Amino acid sequence: MEDPEHVFSNGLHLANLVVSSNILIDSWNAISETRRDIPGTIIKHHPNYNIIAFVGSPRSDLEKKTGLVPISKISDFQLQRSDTQPSFWINEAAFSLFNFLGEEFDRRQEEVETSFKPDASISLPAFHAILSLVQSGHIPYIITGHGLNGCVASLFTLSLLTKPDLTVYYRPLCITFGSPLLGDTTFQQAILRDPISNSCFLHVVHKDDCVPRSFPTTGQNPCKPFGTYLLCSESGCACFQAPDSVIELLKHKSRDIVAGNQESHTFDYKEVIERLEKLLLHRNVSSFLGHEVDSFKAGIAAQITAAGLWQRQQQNEGIHALIENIANHEQEVVKRQREDFDPAKELNRMKVCLANGKGPGYYDRFKNAEERLDNTVDKYKTYLTVFWEEVVENAVKKPQLAGAPLRSRWLFSGTNYRMIVEPLDIAEHYRRGEENYLTRGRSKHYELLEKWLEDWEIQRHWEKEISGSEVASVTWDSCFWAHVEEAIRSCRLLDRRRPGAPHDSEVAKLFKFEEYVMDLIQKGEVSPDIFFEKSSYMQWWREYQGKVSHLSPLVAGHYKGFLTN
Template sequence: MELRGEVIQRAYAGSWKAHRLPDKPYIIERINRNGLSEVIITFPGSGAVKDWYSQRNFGETKIDLNLFPSLRSIGKDEPALVNEAFSKRFQDILLARHSLADEVEKAMDKKKQIVFAGHSSGGPMAILATLWTLEKYRPPNSHGGIPPLCVTFGSPLIGNHIFSHATRRENWSSYFFHYVMRYDIVPRILFAPVSSLDQSFEQISQSFNPRSRSFMSESAGGSTAISDFYFTIMSNAATVTSHAASKLMGSTDTTLETLENFIPLSPYRPFGTYFFCTGNGKSGKKIVITNPNAVLQLLFFSAQLSTEAEAAQVPYRSLREHTIYGTELQQIATHNVVHLNQQQLQNLALSEDDAGGSNDLGLSLRARLCLRAAAELEARKCENEKKLNEKRSFIEQKLTKDLGEYREMWAHRRVGFYDGFSEHKKAEDFKANVTRLEIAGVWDEIIEKLRSYELPDEFEAKKEWINLGTRCRELVEPLDIANYYRHGRHYEDDASSYMVKGRPKRYRYPQRWLEHAERRPQQPTSTSCFWAEVEELRYKTGNGDASYRDVEERVVNLVAQIEEWSKKGELAKDVFLEGSTLVKWLKTLRLPHKQQPFIRRLIGE
């Protein structure tokens, strides 16, 4: 996606105006001309420490999944981390008397293009507003509205690697455009813990505090404080990016783990499209890059000193460049844009002489090697997915031919395949068990790669894998459950039940994929694993009065769920055969449970 130059400049002008009106949570500009209908909503920044850091070292906290349900790792069910101060400030804006929600709804209903924008710490507000809108107005709730865009200028980072992963998985990262001047220190601030900045943050932040007389002045804080501020942040940035680069390059050095245990590392990572502005006036270039790992490396390497003589100049420049985005955006021509896409990153010249416009950021040999490594990681992820796609046909064949025929065999004998496999007396049962283990091997490989982020971020949202995961759960998981209880693994205690101890991630992950794709609430029990609850309750209700009373509520809930699935046709017919484990158990229930019409029909009473 591309933004028109006029919109970028209006977005920055609005962000500047918002700084001048810090008491307003946001300001709005509406554009209606030449057939265009746009709403630009901009947010002011803040220089107060409390608006940047909470009490923790880096001020991170778990994202509020009620507002941002997609910002998590689906399979691992791990929420993204977000800057707590930014998150709280945005929620205050959302709840303010002049409702942002109402303004967004009006624009979406009229199918206007919304552009959220912010300079400095106004940027995180624009980011969160955009993500909130994408969550609330995603299809089918969008009613044909145009997805919002976000433009930030010199914005600090806001979330961790899961934050970045989730936006790419949802195909949202293309809506975010971040402009960063080469030496601007503000986008790098959160690489440093608040404890390392002592009092210098409070002093120097006055240069980007709209309420301060020193606003947009690089003189705030004094030369020593500014120099210490710059080098402290860049020292922390060096630690973070060096650690990340070692992982990119596949280092097996155990000192990396030791480093993580003893030195707190910033969790914040970039996402979206970054425009690095070289700051050379009319001849300056914009380096455009979307690879988040490459952006992380550029945030460090592009701000490095070229000579020792710059040591006294760059700290001041790092503050001054935070104030000149408006001037720089006017001077940069559209043809002075260098796009570093995947292929160009992989083939990035290692020699400065051959680097061309891509080296206007003064990148060292190590910097270019790190950028290449970031591209190689993406290439490895794609190659891993390609190999798994080749195995997908193997799984589909095993499901259709081997297990499909196995299920039909038991259907002809008027026995459910769950109960047939539980008996495990026939040669066909042994073959089905071998197939179960073969399929499990492939899925375990997939899950391990997902856990270590060795697959493209979009993988868990791909329909073909969601569908295949659902088929595997429906056909293979009942066999896993039957095998688990056939070997009596549940007799020790409650913690030994299949759902607590025995259910593999190869079923948990795809169930969450489906629930997320269909916007369903997470369910503890699904049509593929309800047999485990049947087995548990069958054991408990047959174990005396005390045990029966303990699980009465679970019995009621399970029967209600099975009835609902039955009405929707989501359970196979063999589940309800007269001799099935389910029907046999229902016959043992006590009154009044057994008097329910649904149960009476099943047991023939």
């Protein structure tokens, strides 16, 4: 675990970045400058981005709706789903307003679709990375709304994020002001599964605005936050990204809310934003924590104070527990970000383990359980397989590019994984005494990775990439060893069958395998380890030599040099 003195919270820095970018005041002005009684949308043009604002006063009866409805009631609305998350629930008031705006919603979406022009694709892992591109013109649309209109803005943004032909080039940034929580736990988890989509949301909440606190966060079907939250007051603001932190801080109501002094329906964020632009968010909070202070907790205390949720003059015995809890939630997010699974690093570590073995090639060592003694290779194999199965599943549901499931770097990485790991699956398949791996044992995600590589017609490019790699000594066809195992089986069947149709069928298979091997050799697409003395391939070769009478290229020794090296 890291020394807490060297771990820092960036919530104040991120808040300063947001305030200094002008996107808050531009977004709020787009909302507040248009007065209308009927909900609708307007568009404001700025030099570096366009703002689509959901504006107008929702019907008064909507404010009384605090229940949840299944999102499936919204026709044609798609959100990333999985077998374990079959349905999501959203707040009923937002659902009703969404339906009311149906035609205008579709019209604005069509405008966005027709306005996009292909450019270099952008892949961004976090909210601050997206924010840093706003002023450079790489976020062409900001979607915004206040209160329930903010919920509809979120739904509109989510609908855009399901369209790869739009978001492979640019992603929208959604900014809501004082909006209630939108959906339940499964809704939140579906968004969190895609960190880039989650990073497209900034929710601005004032300490005295009770609307964001109006939906249940506990109970049988609680509402849950997603995205980044900017909690603010007249004295400052701070960003929080851990959902559990947001829940705790929303529960921590200010004295004005408790006393019932705040008219939340008409809360105006303009003065707050203008004041924030003039403030420097630097506070000395070490004295608040006495001798227990560390840098991360000090940062959290500064964030809570800046957001106006704790005044120095307040006698609040629970503040230390609040700081402790928020610090734990936020530090867990930092820890996950730092420990995010890196498939390339894990694959390289696995290659090192495989390369350090002695005897035959890594396929045969794994098949004979020699590589499994300390479970190291098994561990990496499991991690990598789980990761790439999810990548492929997500790419099927939500392609990374218009007309292609994966970007080239992801496809190269997936191909590298497939070439290294699939032979281990083949080894396990045949070690268990099973047959016909290609038809009975091959995972769907391997098939799709291979098909996508062929569909993209980038094999020459991939060969160039891999030929310059120090770890590229692998057989090109990830199913090579499955073909070897079936060829060994055909050789042994010849011993038990008399000449005739079955016998001729196995001979035909062997001839076909022979042509397949020669083609790989001539293209230089086989690894030298297939020729190791104790390899399964050499086992097939020795059996094959004595069982065919025709003069084949292999038997004639056309690649004798390979066999003797």
